[in-house]
Amino acid sequence: MKGVLLVNLGSPESPTAKDVKPYLDEFLMDKYVIDVPFLLRALLVRGIILQTRPKKSAAAYAKIWWDEGSPLVVISKRMHAKVKQLVNVPVSLAMRYGNPSLLSGLQELHDQGVTEVMLFPLYPQHAMASTTTILELAEEHRKKYFPEMKFTIVPAFYNKPDYLQNLADSIKGHLEGYDYDHLLFSYHGIPERHIRKTDITKSHCKIDGSCCNTPSPAHEFCYRHQCYETTKQVVKLLGIPEGKYSQTFQSRLAGDKWLTPYTDVEVNKMPEKGIKKLAVVTPAFVSDCLETLEEIAMEANHEFKAHGGEEFLAIPCLNDSDAWCNTVSNWITKWVAVEKTTA
Numbered sequence: 001m002k003g004v005l006l007v008n009l010g011s012p013e014s015p016t017a018k019d020v021k022p023y024l025d026e027f028l029m030d031k032y033v034i035d036v037p038f039l040l041r042a043l044l045v046r047g048i049i050l051q052t053r054p055k056k057s058a059a060a061y062a063k064i065w066w067d068e069g070s071p072l073v074v075i076s077k078r079m080h081a082k083v084k085q086l087v088n089v090p091v092s093l094a095m096r097y098g099n100p101s102l103l104s105g106l107q108e109l110h111d112q113g114v115t116e117v118m119l120f121p122l123y124p125q126h127a128m129a130s131t132t133t134i135l136e137l138a139e140e141h142r143k144k145y146f147p148e149m150k151f152t153i154v155p156a157f158y159n160k161p162d163y164l165q166n167l168a169d170s171i172k173g174h175l176e177g178y179d180y181d182h183l184l185f186s187y188h189g190i191p192e193r194h195i196r197k198t199d200i201t202k203s204h205c206k207i208d209g210s211c212c213n214t215p216s217p218a219h220e221f222c223y224r225h226q227c228y229e230t231t232k233q234v235v236k237l238l239g240i241p242e243g244k245y246s247q248t249f250q251s252r253l254a255g256d257k258w259l260t261p262y263t264d265v266e267v268n269k270m271p272e273k274g275i276k277k278l279a280v281v282t283p284a285f286v287s288d289c290l291e292t293l294e295e296i297a298m299e300a301n302h303e304f305k306a307h308g309g310e311e312f313l314a315i316p317c318l319n320d321s322d323a324w325c326n327t328v329s330n331w332i333t334k335w336v337a338v339e340k341t342t343a
């Protein structure tokens, strides 16, 4: 029997330093997130980052936490509940870090007799810190606990017309009647090194002005290309003219060179360029989370106004909107209808 596992990133159990610490430990000790040798990673994460960050992150989580829990997990559960109603195979939900765990999601499907799993990372663009780590852990669990299971992997869906249409329609709806000066596409950043590591040609991704626009097999796994492509297709659907939109990368950690331009730096410069009414969309996330609700809707909003901006609109993610749930359900239904699947 076929079944589906929707997988999102995950959140701490509560917005306290006590619960944020083990969550950050699991997250940042992941070799696909901080991709340095184990001993150096342990030194960096446990010796430095976890000494101060849990308290700071907990305070940020506390600002966005809902009565029902972390927005990312609550929204994912709502989306899961809707999708379940729309398809006729078992669908489970898991988080890469924290709960419900990937193992519990696979176990739940296994207990319902599922042997063919559609493994669905809820990330529009491919990155080793988001997609690869899910696939790797799922495969580890499969080999160890469910060797009879087969996986069909849902690749990054940044170029799927129905996803792009959902995103464009959502942006359009939120911009209705809003006379904005500029629309910013802010994506989660990653270190430039990650782009080079995922370059299957080992020579294409120069991270310059042209590589991401020059066709290459590398683009199947190039996060930067996929972000540019998402922006390009959405502005085309919306008919937004050149100059009225731009793209940046947010949420960098100190140390490495991350993808540029940086969201915070660019947002702060906008008012002096005459941008007084700014709208921001965050298409690296399908569910609102700390990075959209705190970093953008609160922090970037505050900084924009402190630098002379007047109005700031944070456009919500697709979340559990009917349109997005219908798209996900259609992809599942199509897959269920296909006789043969690949392992």
Ligand SMILES: C=CC1=C(C)c2cc3[nH]c(cc4nc(cc5[nH]c(cc1n2)c(C)c5CCC(=O)O)C(CCC(=O)O)=C4C)c(C)c3C=C
Residues within 6 Å of the ligand: 009, 010, 011, 012, 024, 033, 034, 053, 057, 070, 072, 123, 127, 129, 130, 188, 189, 190, 191, 223, 251, 253, 284, 285, 288, 289, 290, 291
């Ligand atoms: C080396 C560090 C990080 C990389 C690389 C990274 C990539 C990456 N992350 C997401 C999605 C999310 N990240 C979120 C929070 C978050 N991210 C990092 C670090 C890296 N992310 C940290 C330390 C945190 C925790 C919060 C903090 O302390 O600042 C979240 C929000 C989770 C929530 O509970 O709301 C998401 C979602 C992607 C898609 C990605 C690669 C493209």
Ligand SMILES: [Fe+2]
Residues within 6 Å of the ligand: 188, 251
């Ligand atoms: Fe992150």
Ligand SMILES: [Fe+2]
Residues within 6 Å of the ligand: 204, 205, 206, 207, 211, 212, 213, 222, 224, 225
């Ligand atoms: Fe590129």
